Amino acid sequence: MDTERNLSQEIVQAISSVVGAGPLALHEPRFRGNEWIYLKECLDSTFVSSVGKFVDRFENDLAAFTGAKRAVAVVNGTAALHVSLLLAGVEAGDEVLLPALTFIATANAVAYCQATPHFVDSEERSLGMDAHALRDYLAATTEMRDDHCINRSTGRVIRAMVPMHTFGHPVDIEALLALAHDFHLQLIEDAAESLGSTVGGQHTGTFGLMGTLSFNGNKTITTGGGGAILTNDVELGRRAKHLTTTAKLPHRWNFVHNEVGYNYRLPNLNAALGCAQLEQLPGFLIEKRRLFDAYQVSFADLPGVSLVAEPAGCRSNYWLQTLLLDESLADQRDAVLTATNDAGLMTRPVWALMNRLSVYSNAPKAPLPVAESLERRLINIPSSSGLLPVAP
Known part of the structure; x- marks a missing residue:
């Protein structure tokens, strides 16, 4: 004692x-910049909801800061993960590789797709997914069939992997990218905690097919609640924007939605806060x-x-x-x-x-x-x- x-x-x-x-x-x-000025501008303009200049500005500023070709602002990091998994082709009945050591949102986003989380080990060096242990594990427990990675125990397709940059420390992303290539897996980065972190000068969240960010009140910068999808695939970015804004087709007055979309839009008020924080x-x-x-x-x-x-x-x-x-x-x-x-x-x-x-x-x-x-x-x-x- x-x-x-x-x-x-x-x-x-x-x-x-x-x-x-x-x-x-x-x-x-910490709110010591232009937060009050930008929020007042929102109130004065009456554009406080999902339409307004600060949403566009926040997306452009995020893309510029991270080096991603497209950033799509959404209501939170979990929503960003959910849509990213859908766009990566994760289907009901699939499995998705995740670190067991992660926040529950990573696993929940997989469950939202009616897929199954498949938990793997971490390394002490980065606290993130251990690429070398995972390679040995997949070699011993899976087989390739019709260009799909199949879990021999369950018979399910392992469709994707979601490494998480724990507490802002980058994972061994290059080794994981090589593994994803060899086992035909889509790689989506959970970069919720790592805004401002880089590997060899490249920002986390820009290595995989997509990356996701969180701007919860406890993150490095905050929009109160909020998140974003990062991608270097311009068409994928367009699809992400479409799905997260209720899949509504542009029109001056008609309401036409061409697929099941999600009301994951970030309000202009939150984006205004984000612009000031990002500065x-x-x-x-x-x-x-x-x-x-x-x-x-x-x-x-x-x-x-x-x-x-x-x-x-x-x-x-x-x-x-x-x-x-x-x-x-x-x-x-x-x-x-x-x-x-x-x-x-x-x-x-x-x-x-x-x-x-x-x-x-x-x-x-x-x-x-x-x-x-x-x-x-x-x-x-x-x-x-x-x-x-x-x-x-």
């Missing part, structure tokens, strides 16, 4: 030495990197505790700063969570693995030794931009 209490207090002191005393949220938005994103990224550097110094001499850093060759947005306990200290995780939250420093564990949730407990899964270990050992600590004093 004394050991647990000492470790917990050491972590409280290490966090407090960087960000000060609580109460501090895990991650909260400040470069500064937010600088501040979050400064926070990582400060935490890294503070935790450098704390045995058994390390700070998750960006993988080699990548640049992370450091959306959430994350501690990784040594396996020998995993049983003290909850004591650390209790002590930090009691001190007013909001900390959180990683999500429960998807296969542990009752709704997905019967889904197929690969061996998950690394994901199971990470689940026991990860702790997110206060990560908001602006926690440090302004740099001189």
Whole structure:
């Protein structure tokens, strides 16, 4: 008990030495730019719903920032994933490969397509999908039939894979792209947490067929609620826009919808907020990197505790700063969570693995030794931009 209490207090002191005393949220938005100006313009114009100049501007600004040929703004990141999976050809009865270590929205989007999530392991280096373990697993458990990857145990087509850039740290995307090619899988990136992260200078979410973003209130920038689809396929982008705006054909007054569409439109008010936030994103990224550097110094001499850093060759947005306990200290995780939250420093564990949730407990899964270990050992600590004093 004394050991647990000492470790917990050491972590409280290490966090407090960087960000000060609580109460501090895990991650909260900052509104210090043109938010009020753009929102007032929306109100004055009366264009507050799904039509307005800020929707178009936000999409164009996102495309310019990420380097994608097309960005389509939608109501949230889950909707972005849902439509991306549909456009990738995921059908009822298919399977889709997902990391077991992810937020439930990734799995839910697959279920919306009446498909089945198939959970796979993660690597400790990036916290994301392990391409090498997955290649060995697919080689042992699947077969190619009529250019489709077939799960020999279920007889179902494995149609796609959705790697997630965990806490903003890019996955080994090049290895996953090669795997997707070899096994005839569509690759959709869940980049919900990684706006501002790059691999070799290329933005996450622009490597696969499509990528998806989230602008929930706890993300690096926020539109209150909101998300986006990124793609370098212009025609696919046009289809995404059509499907997410109720599949309505353009006309001055008639209401003609040529297929089942979705009312996933982002309101102009939210887009206005997003435009103002996106203007400040470069500064937010600088501040979050400064926070990582400060935490890294503070935790450098704390045995058994390390700070998750960006993988080699990548640049992370450091959306959430994350501690990784040594396996020998995993049983003290909850004591650390209790002590930090009691001190007013909001900390959180990683999500429960998807296969542990009752709704997905019967889904197929690969061996998950690394994901199971990470689940026991990860702790997110206060990560908001602006926690440090302004740099001189």
